[in-house]
Amino acid sequence: xxxxxxxxxxxxxxxxxxxxxTEDDFLVEEKIIKGAMNLIDADRAEHLYSVMGPAIxxxxxxxxxxxxxxxxxxxxxxxxxxxxxxxxxKIFTHDIRASGVSYDTRPLEQEPPTARSFxxxxxxxxxxxxxxxxxCMELGPGDVEEDKIAASAITYFEGYLWDxxxxxxxxxxxxxxxHANGRQTAITLSDPFCVxxxxxEFLQLMRSGTVDIIFSNEMEILSLYETSSFQSAIDAVRDxxxxxxxxxxxxxxLAVSRELTVEIEAHPIEKLVDSTGAGDLxxxxxxxxxxxxxxxxxxxxxxxxxxxxxxxxxxxxxxxxLNQLMIQEGY
Amino acid sequence: xxxxxxxxxxxxxxxxxxxxxTEDDFLVEEKIIKGAMNLIDADRAEHLYSVMGPAIxxxxxxxxxxxxxxxxxxxxxxxxxxxxxxxxxKIFTHDIRASGVSYDTRPLEQEPPTARSFxxxxxxxxxxxxxxxxxCMELGPGDVEEDKIAASAITYFEGYLWDxxxxxxxxxxxxxxxHANGRQTAITLSDPFCVxxxxxEFLQLMRSGTVDIIFSNEMEILSLYETSSFQSAIDAVRDxxxxxxxxxxxxxxLAVSRELTVEIEAHPIEKLVDSTGAGDLxxxxxxxxxxxxxxxxxxxxxxxxxxxxxxxxxxxxxxxxLNQLMIQEGY
Numbered sequence: 251x252x253x254x255x256x257x258x259x260x261x262x263x264x265x266x267x268x269x270x271x272t273e274d275d276f277l278v279e280e281k282i283i284k285g286a287m288n289l290i291d292a293d294r295a296e297h298l299y300s301v302m303g304p305a306i307x308x309x310x311x312x313x314x315x316x317x318x319x320x321x322x323x324x325x326x327x328x329x330x331x332x333x334x335x336x337x338x339x340k341i342f343t344h345d346i347r348a349s350g351v352s353y354d355t356r357p358l359e360q361e362p363p364t365a366r367s368f369x370x371x372x373x374x375x376x377x378x379x380x381x382x383x384x385x386c387m388e389l390g391p392g393d394v395e396e397d398k399i400a401a402s403a404i405t406y407f408e409g410y411l412w413d414x415x416x417x418x419x420x421x422x423x424x425x426x427x428x429h430a431n432g433r434q435t436a437i438t439l440s441d442p443f444c445v446x447x448x449x450x451e452f453l454q455l456m457r458s459g460t461v462d463i464i465f466s467n468e469m470e471i472l473s474l475y476e477t478s479s480f481q482s483a484i485d486a487v488r489d490x491x492x493x494x495x496x497x498x499x500x501x502x503x504l505a506v507s508r509e510l511t512v513e514i515e516a517h518p519i520e521k522l523v524d525s526t527g528a529g530d531l532x533x534x535x536x537x538x539x540x541x542x543x544x545x546x547x548x549x550x551x552x553x554x555x556x557x558x559x560x561x562x563x564x565x566x567x568x569x570x571x572l573n574q575l576m577i578q579e580g581y
Numbered sequence: 582x583x584x585x586x587x588x589x590x591x592x593x594x595x596x597x598x599x600x601x602x603t604e605d606d607f608l609v610e611e612k613i614i615k616g617a618m619n620l621i622d623a624d625r626a627e628h629l630y631s632v633m634g635p636a637i638x639x640x641x642x643x644x645x646x647x648x649x650x651x652x653x654x655x656x657x658x659x660x661x662x663x664x665x666x667x668x669x670x671k672i673f674t675h676d677i678r679a680s681g682v683s684y685d686t687r688p689l690e691q692e693p694p695t696a697r698s699f700x701x702x703x704x705x706x707x708x709x710x711x712x713x714x715x716x717c718m719e720l721g722p723g724d725v726e727e728d729k730i731a732a733s734a735i736t737y738f739e740g741y742l743w744d745x746x747x748x749x750x751x752x753x754x755x756x757x758x759x760h761a762n763g764r765q766t767a768i769t770l771s772d773p774f775c776v777x778x779x780x781x782e783f784l785q786l787m788r789s790g791t792v793d794i795i796f797s798n799e800m801e802i803l804s805l806y807e808t809s810s811f812q813s814a815i816d817a818v819r820d821x822x823x824x825x826x827x828x829x830x831x832x833x834x835l836a837v838s839r840e841l842t843v844e845i846e847a848h849p850i851e852k853l854v855d856s857t858g859a860g861d862l863x864x865x866x867x868x869x870x871x872x873x874x875x876x877x878x879x880x881x882x883x884x885x886x887x888x889x890x891x892x893x894x895x896x897x898x899x900x901x902x903l904n905q906l907m908i909q910e911g912y
Contacts, residue, residue, distance in 0.1 A: 270679075271900065304649070304676040306896060307638035318635070337668035345635040348601075564900060565637060569602065 252403040254433070256352065257325040257541035258534075259402035261394075261417075261424060262313025263386040263410050264331030264355070265365040266338040269377075269526065269564055270305040272370040277378055282370065287379045287441045289413060290368075295382040298368045307338075308565040309345035310367060312440060313408045315527045315566045319534025319556050321350040322572040325541060328352040328398050330420075334385040338364035349567070355393050358385045375522035375561065383414060390416035391423045399424050400431040403541045404463070406533065409440035412448040425460045436463035438533055439470040446473055456490045463493045463540075465533045471496055484511070495536050495553065497529055503554060505536075505546040512547045517558035527566025531556040535572075548581070555579060583734040585764070587683065588656040588872035589865075590733035592725075592748075592755060593644025594717040594741050595662030595686070596696040597669040600708075600857065600895055601636040603701045608709055613701065618710045618772045620744060621699075626713040629699045638669075639896040640676035641698060643771060644739045646858045646897045650865025650887050652681040653903040656872060659683040659729050661751075665716040669695035680898070686724050689716045706853035706892065714745060721747035722754045730755050731762040734872045735794070737864065740771035743779040756791045767794035769864055770801040777804055787821045794824045794871075796864045802827055815842070826867050826884065828860055834885060836867075836877040843878045848889035858897025862887040866903075879912070886910060 277284050280301065290298065311331060320327040329346055333339035335357040342364060346353045362384040370378045389411070399405050405428045411417040425435045437455060439445050445452060452474060455461045464487065466474065471483045471494075484506055487494045494506040502515040535556035539549030555575060559568050608615050611632065621629065642662060651658040660677055664670035666688040673695060677684045693715040701709045720742070730736050736759045742748040756766045768786060770776050776783060783805060786792045795818065797805065802814040802825075815837055818825045825837040833846040866887035870880030886906060890899050 299675060302675075302679060304640070304680045304898065305672075307672065309635065341636075341638065344630060344633075348633060349635045563894065567635065569895065 252541050254403035255326065255401035256328045256398065257403050258317065258320045258537045259328040259330065259398055259405045260313035260317040261330040261405070261407040261411065261421065262311050263365055263383060263408065263414070264314060264333045264342055265311035265367050265381060265386070266342055267308050267310035267367050267369050267526065267566060268299070268305045269308065269369045269371060269524070270303040272303060272372060274372050277370060277372065282378050282380060283443070284372070284378050285376050286443050287381055287410065290380045290382050292382060295366065295368065298380055302368060306564060307341065308567065309342045310526070310566045312410060312438065312530050313406065314346055315530035316406060316534045316537070317351045318346060318349040318567050319531045319572060320538050322568045323534065323538040323552070323556065323576055324573040325538045328402060330355050330393055330395065332358065332385045332389040332393060333364045334358040334362065336363050338366060339385070352398070354395065358388055362387060369526055371524045371526070371564065375525050377524060377526040387414045389414055389420055391420045394420050394423045394427070396427050399427040400433070402428070402433060404434045404436055404537055406436040406438070406537060408438055409444045409448065409452060412444065412451060422460065434462045435460065436465065436537070437461045438465040438529065439474060442469040442473040445470050449474060453490065461491070463495070464491050465495050465529065465536070467497045467529055495533070495550065497532050503532065503550050505550045507546065510546065512550060514547060514550045514554060517554040519558050519562055522561055524564045525561050527560040528557045530566060531560040531568065552576065552581065583872050585734035586657065586732035587659045587729065588734050589648065589651045589868045590659040590661065590729055590736045591644035591648040592661040592736070592738040592742065592752065593642050594696055594714060594739065594745070595645060595664045595673055596642035596698050596712060596717070597673055598639050598641035598698050598700050598857065598897060599630070599633070599636045600639065600700045600702060600855070601634040603634060603703060605703050608701060608703065613709050613711060614774070615703070615709050616707050617774050618712055618741065621711045621713050623713060626697065626699065629711055633699060637895060638672070639898065640673045641857070641897045643741060643769065643861045644737065645677055646861035647737060647865045647868070648682045649677060649680040649898050650862045650903060651869050653899045654865065654869040654883070654887065654907055655904040656869045659733060661686050661724055661726065663689065663716045663720040663724065664695045665689040665693065667694050669697060670716070683729070685726065689719055693718060700857055702855045702857070702895065706856050708855060708857040718745045720745055720751055722751045725751050725754045725758070727758050730758040733759070733764060735765045735767055735868055737767040737769070737868060739769055740775045740779065740783060743775070743782060753791065765793045766791065767796065767868070768792045769796040769860065770805060773800040773804040776801050780805060784821065792822070794826070795822050796826050796860065796867070798828045798860055826864070826881065828863050834863065834881050836881045838877065841877065843881060845878060845881045845885060848885040850889050850893055852893060854893055855895045856892050858891040859888045861897060862891040862899065883907065883912065
């Protein structure tokens, strides 16, 4: 067991999800890239809400979901992300704190409003996100809480943070603090289009040792190395990073270290309802395992267990205690 | 098939639900009456949110859920209920309109804010509601849209509307308009404690013919007649009302007319997740059947089908097309 105050601190875009079911035709009509995170402006946000079906509101944001997952597993988690002091901001703050996550980022007092993502879930369970970043655009180095980073075994952040203008500076600062305190850092590649926007910078983060661990799905790692060969991508990432956790949806996942590759099957589910949060919760389970000295195979298994819970209901955060599920599975 | 423009118009408290899972101990600690609708003031609302776990926001309100259910089944539905022009009000308006329900009640421009209900769901699937009525307190006769009532085969309203001061005047006005146009009226008794608060008035509505149809669960009908004998209550309601639909949770439901009692079993479910909206969706299915000239037994069956959908996920409104479910069941 690590002796840090927090097992995991995550940094990301603080977002409230507005989730609705739809058919594939709608995505085509509205020119929404299926399965991706589409960035939108305020006008597009208004338009999409006007044509969206009845929705459910729930706190989201990739790294926020991961922090909540770590807490639900029984770990100590902290979060950094920017909201506005408006109604959605209050919902976001309530939910993450009520989940047991330490969260103290100073909110904006005025515009832009708290970020929201209009998420359309198709009958196949795939989610297509349309994110208005709002207040997240204002995250900067001043939001990095040095004491919390120093006290966290792993600081984890989103590739999505390369979209806002100054968040990457916050990340570089956070990584410096973490490493100066003998801690580790991790990044999720977030989305294949995000990788495409920032490929060079992500590779540089890995090769320079700014990040120690990467989380990626199959599409993202293929995009990162601009290859169609999964094996080539695995070989490449082994050289570039101390540890990579690669998810492959229903095909399970891999953990790849310098010396070792472990591969596990996906955790069985009854029905895929909404894949929102799958990668985020996989990361939560994996990070919980890493910070509790589990073997890589068990880190990957816990990731699969947490992801399986979240994809069987609408919404990106667990609706049951992951700690209880973990205990039922014999951990 | 009726020739009315709307099959069903419902009138009720327009509420956004804030739903969280909890243990029974929490209800005891917070002195929340389990399974009931507890009315709360603004201070209590603030307190309950501060101690509530992470939550999901979704439009609710008993009669609003029923209108959405009718629309989801493929019927024409309209709704009357009071919101404030604030963030939650915008969510409520979006969701009900996006569900295909006609909704034009003029919102309040200022305080009080849109109503919210803090709903705690215990592991047995039971929901315990804590409702701050806010803007609903301002619903009055001026909100009754005469043209829509006149054009609705059935006008349906909540017993809950006896809590706000002037809503009952709106209801009496709506019933006059409905009957003057040869239409029918229906009431749901809403909650056993609500029945206890307004027993005399509810009985008078039935005995005077102000309402033609009542919806009730077992607890409510027992409370109405202050009896512990279900059979006595059934005998009494047959004298007092042209038609009663009585739900009994996992024991199924009954339709009781002057001449006839039909009884059906509950629709099978895999797992009870959250009972919020069960009665509302039962009413939706039953009313859809009535307005589409189905036999009473099929009205009850459709009620059970719609209720079964809504109790298998968190939230009080259908997450799948009830029309498709209905077709799958051979209707």
